[in-house]
Amino acid sequence: MTEISSTYGAILFGASMAFGLSGIVGTQCVIYFKMYPDDLQTIKALVSAVWTLDLTHTAFICASLAYYFVTHFGDQARGDSIPWSIALTVVVTAIQTFLVQCFFAQKILRSSKNNWYITGPIILLSLLRLLAASVSTVEMIQLHSYSAFGARYPGWVFTTGLSLSAGVDILITGWLYYFLREIRARTGSTIMIQAIDNLTLYTLETGALTSLAAVASLICWLIMPTNLIFLGLHFVIGKLYANSLLASLNTRKELRRMRTGHGRPWVPHRVPGLSTSSLGTDTFGHANPVEVYKFNPKAARLNINVERTILEDDAETSIERSLRRYSRRFQAWERP
Template sequence: MLISMRTTVGAAFAGCMMSVALSAILGFQTFLYFQIFPGDAMRYKLLVGWIWMLDAAHTLTICSSVWSYAITNFGDADYTTQIVPSLAATVALTAITTLSVNAFYGWRIHKMSKSNWWITFPIALLAITRVALAFVTTTEMILTKTFPAFAAGFNIVLTCGMSISAATDIVVSTSRYYYLRNLKQGYTGTQEVVDAVVVFTINDGCLTCAIAIAAIVFLLKMPGNFIWLGIYFSIGKLFSNSVLATLNLRNWYRHRPRPMGIPMTRAQPLATHTVSSGPPASSDKRTMDPQRMEVFVDQQVEYNVAMDSFMAMGDDDNISEHSRKSVNVR
């Protein structure tokens, strides 16, 4: 009985606490976004508001589900085999959240790839298939009402849905990495900025993919407990925080000492020609000898990230180079 409570109600409760913590982080990120970027395009504001509302509903369904198992039916070990409706709703809300996030990233990739449908169409297809399987899972959970009955015929549907979610993460992260890698070629001064975005992209995709795979493994190996469920609770939260972190990272770049690039100044002598019949001038003292002419080129190259688009969404857009040269003749 004790072991059963630890691996069922205890695992679900731990997952609930983690989800609430991630939801609090998302709420803070949402607050920061509207405080820092009040002038953003309306589509980004609507996206952030939509993500926050989905996350709030997702948190409520998770807490309601855990309350049913841990409080309302405390001590009833048999009740842990029941599927409460709010628990089934978490599957649908997770799928809607992942669809919203993947649609955002798919749209960005579509712009970066210059409307290359060979890349964006598979992303859209995978995301829609994931949602379809999630709604089938939610419906069957409500109809079967118990985990044993659901596992007998529909565990494969839930497993396929999470597998497609992991595959979508891999495709999206790989595509973003590919175009970001090409973006920074030839712009040495902005590689620091682009490299930071690349690292974030890879880590973000790897994390969500790893969480989905872990949930699949525990579902297949330990279908009789809630460890997989506690892990599954956090998937939607990670996707939501990913979008907000992508948008809010713009403020970090903006307030750095060198916010949008690395200015580099160098001076080098191009030629020195001396016309003099007398002794050479001292090496440590320059004079305005009219017979002595030195030509120096002071070249200042400033690399900027020209980003209305980068500053509008936080990553991945075009980079432009601007250079200025001045020539002094003495």
């Protein structure tokens, strides 16, 4: 029973999670094409490619479930067999990972003012991860056995691929966090700080999810190479990358709305015209009949409107000045 739960059960559980995440990917793709019809063709092509890869990955998972639970149902000896569909899920996941990591590397390149010393190693490591996954796929198809695949070679190739995936995620998250905190430290706008804080939280969450999934699959692969728990977790990795890309694209309008402060900055509603002197009282609250008699409601309302307008215009000018100063750097996060 333990062997079945850690082999077939792990595959079935991982496939169920992957199907759910694939549905979220499809929903986000529909939202993207409806919300951003004027995006660059390259970005639309990227989204289309990621969606196509996600559907292909899901189809391969379905084919593997049919292999284990339909074609060879009840044949426990097939638990060590690697169908071609399982092997292809590895390279499809690697291609998705490479595309998404290059997308975020582009954001780092913009934020670092085209610093290739930072961005270059990220792209190179991501390319090596794709190469390692491609070798793993070829070896899986040739060996057709999990026990043979777990040998020193090509086992270390698969280990290297997962390690590179987690490492690149950590690098991307770390650099994005660094540039966001740098922008936050130099801006004095409350609206900008709020937008940057929300974006920082989102960056850490998405980076942590993808890296934790890769690390969890790597740990299970190293500690429990005789079961398929690592494979069930590996099914989820590509879906998380696709969702992180689409979430980043679909939140751009919200970022613009937050950066502009709903079109007008928020100012506390002070009522300077209704002071104690205007109401005919002194500092200690004693009434002054003469001042009350001279109180003109129309003049008071005019005073309120004029002073409130002056306060709001001053605040808006200050905020707009700050936004113009940092908008070019922050727009790297709003553009695809």
